[in-house]
Amino acid sequence: MPSTSLNAVLVLFILGGSRAVLNTPSNVRLTSINMNLVLRWDSSPESLTGGLLYTTEVKTSVTMYRVGCVNTSTLECDFSSLKFPLSMYGTYTARVHAQQEAESSPWVESNNITMDIDTIIGSPNVSLFSNGATIDVTIEDPVFALSTLRDVYSTATYNITYWKDDQSEKARSISSLQNRVILSKLDLWTKYCVQVQINAGEMTKGNSKLSIPSSTVCESTTTEPEAPWVPALVTFFIMTLTVTLVVIAVVYRKTISHLLCPQDVLPSHLLETQNSLHDWTTKISDQPEEIYKSVRVIADNESTEKQKVVGRGGVFLLQKT
Ligand SMILES: *[C@@H]1O[C@H](CO)[C@@H](O)[C@H](O)[C@H]1NC(C)=O
Numbered sequence: 001m002p003s004t005s006l007n008a009v010l011v012l013f014i015l016g017g018s019r020a021v022l023n024t025p026s027n028v029r030l031t032s033i034n035m036n037l038v039l040r041w042d043s044s045p046e047s048l049t050g051g052l053l054y055t056t057e058v059k060t061s062v063t064m065y066r067v068g069c070v071n072t073s074t075l076e077c078d079f080s081s082l083k084f085p086l087s088m089y090g091t092y093t094a095r096v097h098a099q100q101e102a103e104s105s106p107w108v109e110s111n112n113i114t115m116d117i118d119t120i121i122g123s124p125n126v127s128l129f130s131n132g133a134t135i136d137v138t139i140e141d142p143v144f145a146l147s148t149l150r151d152v153y154s155t156a157t158y159n160i161t162y163w164k165d166d167q168s169e170k171a172r173s174i175s176s177l178q179n180r181v182i183l184s185k186l187d188l189w190t191k192y193c194v195q196v197q198i199n200a201g202e203m204t205k206g207n208s209k210l211s212i213p214s215s216t217v218c219e220s221t222t223t224e225p226e227a228p229w230v231p232a233l234v235t236f237f238i239m240t241l242t243v244t245l246v247v248i249a250v251v252y253r254k255t256i257s258h259l260l261c262p263q264d265v266l267p268s269h270l271l272e273t274q275n276s277l278h279d280w281t282t283k284i285s286d287q288p289e290e291i292y293k294s295v296r297v298i299a300d301n302e303s304t305e306k307q308k309v310v311g312r313g314g315v316f317l318l319q320k321t
């Protein structure tokens, strides 16, 4: 019916007055991941000609709209990055409109978001460290734009699911409040895979609020672990022994040097050179011949003849009659 559509255009023209009306942004949605608050929308057809700007506003369930992003050309507005006082239990609504020069679109209002209930909890970061037949699992909470996971969800637990690499159907799960868990009594030399999901607790009746699961990480167990104190003890023992030996050596250095280098040394000429033995034998053979000297002593006209023999070992007096 051409007359009907003409009427519609006419009505729009009258309502808009002299101001042309821009198409509204479509698919306007308020989202929250890890306690942020972001309004998103799809572009209007006019954006193809360029120069289209968007302005957003946000309000809680009990306050008036306050200005958010102004004249932005992007298709989203992150209220949590603005200096905007968000509450972790607050309920928010936002709206957006497009502007192009003097033209402006009507506001489009978004859905509501109640932060703690509706925010999507991102995946935790999981790291594994294997030690013998155990694997240490360390879980890092997703970083919240507002507060921390523990502050918002004080009773949150980690659901840790683990399985042998090729047997995911036999997965086992444990629940922990701690962000560090030791999986023990595992098979040796076996690859295990771990995935963690945060359970933030019951938000609405019967429904637990779960995080996005972590990516799966795998690690192999090894041999029976060496008790960590064994190498420490060995090191300690060796160090103690070394120190003791050094102290003994310092304190008793004189005694030790006496023991090792006796003072009653061989005649130095025997030790001096490499051919000392040769020297020694030469010296022996060089020893002068025993010298005997005959001394004739005539005393008191006696015909007694005394012969003095001088030689090594003393002087002998020989008597001849
Ligand atoms: C935003 O854009 C409109 C239209 O172009 C303009 O009238 C207004 O002054 C701008 N506001 C700011 C804060 O720049």
Ligand SMILES: *[C@@H]1O[C@H](CO)[C@@H](O)[C@H](O)[C@H]1NC(C)=O
Residues within 6 Å of the ligand: 124, 125, 140, 141, 142, 143
């Ligand atoms: C998880 O770990 C990766 C790599 O180490 C890091 O880039 C990322 O920021 C971490 N995420 C969180 C939530 O800690």
Ligand SMILES: *[C@@H]1O[C@H](CO)[C@@H](O)[C@H](O)[C@H]1NC(C)=O
Residues within 6 Å of the ligand: 159, 160, 161, 173, 175, 197, 199
């Ligand atoms: C933990 O996660 C596993 C795998 O997603 C699931 O089968 C199990 O029911 C969960 N346990 C708890 C206590 O949420």
